[in-house]
Amino acid sequence: MSWLHIMIFIPFIYAIIIPFLYKLFNHKFHTGWLVIPIPILIFIYLSSYITTISNGEVLSYTLSWIPSLNINFTAYLDGLSLIFGLIITGIGALVILYSIYYMSKEREALHNFYVYLCLFMGAMLGVVFSDHVLVLYVFWELTSISSFLLIAYWFQRKQSRYGAQKALLITVFGGLAMLMGFIMLSMMSGTYSIREMLTLVDQLNTQSLFIPAMVLILLGAFTKSAQFPFSIWLPDAMEAPTPISAYLHSATMVKAGIYLVSRFTPLFGGNEVWFWLVSGIGLITLLYGSINAVRQTDLKALLAYSTISQLGLIMSLLGVGSAAMYFETLEQSAVYGAAVFTAIFHLFNHSTFKGALFMVVGIIDHETGTRDIRKLRGLIQVMPITFTLALIGSFSMAGLPPFNGFLSKEMFFTAMINISNLSVFNMETFGLLFPIIAWIASVFTFIYCMILVLKPFTGRPELAKLEKIAHEPPIGMLVPPIILAGLVIFIFFFPNLLGKYLIAPAYHSILPSITDPNIKISAWHGWWTPELMMTLGVIIIGSLMYYFLHKWIGIYRFYPQSITLNNLYNEGLDKSESFFRKMTNKYMNGSLRSYLIYILVFIVITLMSSSVLLNALVFDASKDAPISFYEWGLIIAALFAAFTVLFSKSRMISLIGVGTLGYLVSMFFVIFRAPDLALTQFVVETVTTALFLLCFYHLPRFGKYLGTIRFKLTNLIVSIGVGLTVTLIALSANGFKLFESIGGYFENAYELAGAKNIVNAILVDFRGFDTMLEISVLTIAGLGVYTLIKLQLSGRDKDETK
Structure with missing residues (x-):
């Protein structure tokens, strides 16, 4: 320097x-x-x-x-x-x-x-x-x-x-x-x-x-x-x-x-x-x-x-x-x-x-x-x-x-x-x-x-x-x-x-x-x-x-203030704020479902249109491994669990279906010889199931609008679109590889990082900064939650002393 x-x-x-x-x-x-x-x-x-x-x-x-x-x-x-x-x-x-x-x-x-x-x-x-x-x-x-x-x-x-x-x-x-x-x-x-x-x-x-x-x-x-x-x-x-x-x-x-x-x-x-x-x-x-x-x-x-x-x-x-x-x-x-x-x-x-x-x-x-x-x-x-x-x-x-x-x-x-x-x-x-x-x-x-x-x-x-x-x-x-x-x-x-x-x-x-x-x-x-x-x-x-300034300075008053640059700026700013506020209020309606629909529809349109325009949808199943009978069994079980979530009228049954689907995915990791991922998936599913139970306990009952045709039809179209998009892109990515798989590089984890576990080596060494930032995000979120809880408790204490 x-x-x-x-x-x-x-x-x-x-x-x-x-x-x-x-x-x-x-x-x-x-x-x-x-x-x-x-x-x-x-x-x-x-x-x-x-x-x-x-x-x-x-x-x-x-x-x-x-x-x-x-x-x-x-x-x-x-x-x-x-x-x-x-x-x-x-x-x-x-x-x-x-x-x-x-x-x-x-x-x-x-x-x-x-x-x-x-x-x-x-x-x-x-x-x-x-x-x-x-x-x-x-x-x-x-x-x-x-x-x-x-x-x-x-x-x-x-x-x-x-x-x-x-x-x-x-x-x-x-x-x-x-x-x-x-x-x-x-x-x-x-x-x-x-x-x-x-x-x-x-x-x-x-x-x-x-x-x-x-x-x-x-x-x-x-x-x-x-x-x-x-x-x-x-x-x-x-x-x-x-x-x-x-x-x-x-x-x-x-x-x-x-x-x-x-x-x-x-x-x-x-x-x-x-x-x-x-x-x-x-x-x-x-x-x-x-x-x-x-x-x-x-x-x-x-x-x-x-x-x-x-x-x-x-x-x-x-x-x-x-x-x-x-x-x-x-x-x-x-x-x-x-x-x-x-x-x-x-x-x-x-x-x-x-x-x-x-x-x-x-x-x-x-x-x-x-x-x-x-x-x-x-x-x-x-x-x-x-x-x-x-x-x-x-x-x-x-x-x-x-x-x-x-x-x-x-x-x-x-x-x-x-x-x-x-x-x-x-x-x-x-x-x-x-x-x-x-x-x-x-x-x-x-x-x-x-x-x-x-x-x-x-x-x-x-x-x-x-x-x-x-x-x-x-x-x-x-x-x-x-x-x-x-x-x-x-x-x-x-x-x-x-x-x-x-x-x-x-x-x-x-x-x-x-x-x-x-x-x-x-x-x-x-x-x-x-x-x-x-x-x-x-x-x-x-x-x-x-x-003679006092005799002609008044001429400035004849210029219309409505067309001054400052007035044009203020009017433009006010009108743009009003326009965007109205537009925002139309789609920011407080419904989490609506926000998810916006995001998912945008993803579907962007990915599918890009794939079609770039001719990226290419499928080649010639190198795919055969599907064994027990893998078919897990697939059929996963489909049953997914349909259970879709057609259930009880939150508890829907929650059981979601948890079952998660645990079945964990079984796939076991079959594909990824025990660490399977263990992680088991832990995540257990925690999320407990959180769902806690949330559902405080949620109100289903509203009448949930049974309307418009509500169900929208869900059906969005879900089919997302599922079809992800499936097509996944199959296309599998059959249209521009480069050699990076998996071969990570198989050499022991020589590169001194680690006998490939997954651990990826998380700790190859993606160390990514993992560190994820931990930082979780730490910040935890501190935020702790602060909010502490403020809420402090507010309660003050109310009780009044």
């Missing part, structure tokens, strides 16, 4: 230990202090590879997991996985530090909080470092499960449960679609390795499953990264504690879809369907998120829609950059491939300024008791440091200098202008829409950024109306956003340091064929450039629209 594997497993191991640490030390200090070393150590470990990876090296370590199924955990460290790993652990460490001062150790179940957080961190690391698609899928779904637990952390709140359920349903749906896409890719390529798939581009893109696999994988990416129309889960996920929102919904979980698209761009890039789906959905999401952010009155809701918008921006850049794979010349590829460089750059920038903004909103909520923009005014007078942090984060997100968001926003405009001149993919017709949509969305981005920073902090103070006395938070709550805000400014002045050591290696991982991107990040591109004109237009039009 490599250190890279250990790094991924450490958060999972620590999640097991946290409850014990919480029990031991929570009364002394905050549990977060025991958790924060984990992301810090992993961050330091990954940082040690920055120079190695920036020099073009790639590291791969394989851990055998299920070799018989060709499933191994290969941890793959390249530029793309490195930058994601640093974001996951770096932001994770800051979030944990922030949570120490945000989450009260007296009022919160911190052991649950940090267990879920560690599970999520480990799952995200597993996603970005996995090379095997099935292993990646396992970690992918672990992020969905752990995020569900984190969003529902305050489970006593209805909205928390609702938001967690919505996030789980949507992301798991996308995950299952992604799994189908992975299976299709593995069927086409003959491998589960992403690296090996990427080397088979020419072979895969001509196959019929290539486009379906692409669409299914994109479904997984779009649902996880909250792309339109799946973005509805993200605003409701804001019911989670603010540290969770800062971690999951700004820096990590929502970036998993971005990672997936980036990782598979070398395979699907250059394809027209991929280009339009990724860039088109990205632009729609960008516009949708920015327009809806302006109308929000809750600060976290505003940040949620801004996150949707920014994720759409990054996704559109990846789609635009994928066009570079279409061209053969390095010059053309580099022009359009620059969009991928911009996407990774903005992804990093977004993690810094959005993480800081979520923490600022958490500070406002924590210190004032509200996030309602309509109740917040003049906070700059009592929270000047928080205002400064909000100013830095908001202006960076708006794309203003001197902050890192300005650099990536200018490069975003450049990419949109360049792609509008593309001469393929029908861009001659639709190309002009790219810069237009980008500019309109940027105007709304500017407006909601001004709302975020100006509405709560400026104006006439109304501090007396707040639920708490507003003041600056403890220094520990300020340190994480200060660090992130410092990065926002530092990156503006030294962007190429980040570009050389982190962005460029990630770019090469996505577009390996473009050996030298030759991209220098600069804050100034000259006078009167299209990008500068677009930026000035955003500032001027955005400022005017913000100033």
Whole structure:
């Protein structure tokens, strides 16, 4: 096992230990202090590879997991996985530090909080470092499960449960679609390795499953990264504690879809369907998120829609950059491939300024008791440091200098202008829409950024109306956003340091064929450039629209709520629940007989139809042994016992018939020289007969409906069907053998297992795990029965004392 594997497993191991640490030390200090070393150590470990990876090296370590199924955990460290790993652990460490001062150790179940957080961190690391698609899928779904637990952390709140359920349903749906896409890719390529798939581009893109696999994988990416129309889960996920929102919904979980698209761009890039789906959905999401952010009155809701918008921006850049794979010349590829460089750059920038903004909103909520923009005014007078942090984060997100968001926003405009001149993919017709949509969305981005920073902090103070006395938070709550805000400014002045050591290696991982991107990040591109004109237009039009916001904000009320995505989701969920509840009530009638009929009819239809369609009913009695007279005697006796059960009107006689039939089967085992099985059958028959007697003692008398023709006819048809199916398949299996009998292998039990009894050897050695699991099931069932009896007796004792 490599250190890279250990790094991924450490958060999972620590999640097991946290409850014990919480029990031991929570009364002394905050549990977060025991958790924060984990992301810090992993961050330091990954940082040690920055120079190695920036020099073009790639590291791969394989851990055998299920070799018989060709499933191994290969941890793959390249530029793309490195930058994601640093974001996951770096932001994770800051979030944990922030949570120490945000989450009260007296009022919160911190052991649950940090267990879920560690599970999520480990799952995200597993996603970005996995090379095997099935292993990646396992970690992918672990992020969905752990995020569900984190969003529902305050489970006593209805909205928390609702938001967690919505996030789980949507992301798991996308995950299952992604799994189908992975299976299709593995069927086409003959491998589960992403690296090996990427080397088979020419072979895969001509196959019929290539486009379906692409669409299914994109479904997984779009649902996880909250792309339109799946973005509805993200605003409701804001019911989670603010540290969770800062971690999951700004820096990590929502970036998993971005990672997936980036990782598979070398395979699907250059394809027209991929280009339009990724860039088109990205632009729609960008516009949708920015327009809806302006109308929000809750600060976290505003940040949620801004996150949707920014994720759409990054996704559109990846789609635009994928066009570079279409061209053969390095010059053309580099022009359009620059969009991928911009996407990774903005992804990093977004993690810094959005993480800081979520923490600022958490500070406002924590210190004032509200996030309602309509109740917040003049906070700059009592929270000047928080205002400064909000100013830095908001202006960076708006794309203003001197902050890192300005650099990536200018490069975003450049990419949109360049792609509008593309001469393929029908861009001659639709190309002009790219810069237009980008500019309109940027105007709304500017407006909601001004709302975020100006509405709560400026104006006439109304501090007396707040639920708490507003003041600056403890220094520990300020340190994480200060660090992130410092990065926002530092990156503006030294962007190429980040570009050389982190962005460029990630770019090469996505577009390996473009050996030298030759991209220098600069804050100034000259006078009167299209990008500068677009930026000035955003500032001027955005400022005017913000100033007159009160005059046009009412236009949002004209949109019919009945056709909003949230309403469609709620209506669809309610109607589907109602439909399935009615359908379930029709067949779940409380009758054990009905349930058995459903099961048996399904078995008969499935087995018989499969046998007929596959021509599997082949009979060959030439090798069958002759039936002796005493075997005929046992058969006739068994038939008499069976008919006795069918036609008896007494439960006692029916029970005697069933027991007789079981004991006769035991005699067959004796004849076939299987004394152990015969003994087991005798014991089982004796026990079951006693249980039947006990049950029948408490059962009511036969109802009148038992004698109806419908009841008897149904039983007759089902029983004949089951008996005929089992008989035909048994005879067919005996006469249609594809392989040699495995019985010969077990006859050598003494040499293989040192056992003189074949049956014992099979149960204890050859099927040891199966036997152990059966015993475990019986043990669990016994414990359940014991618990129920104990609870019942305890309830009786309480009733007697009353």
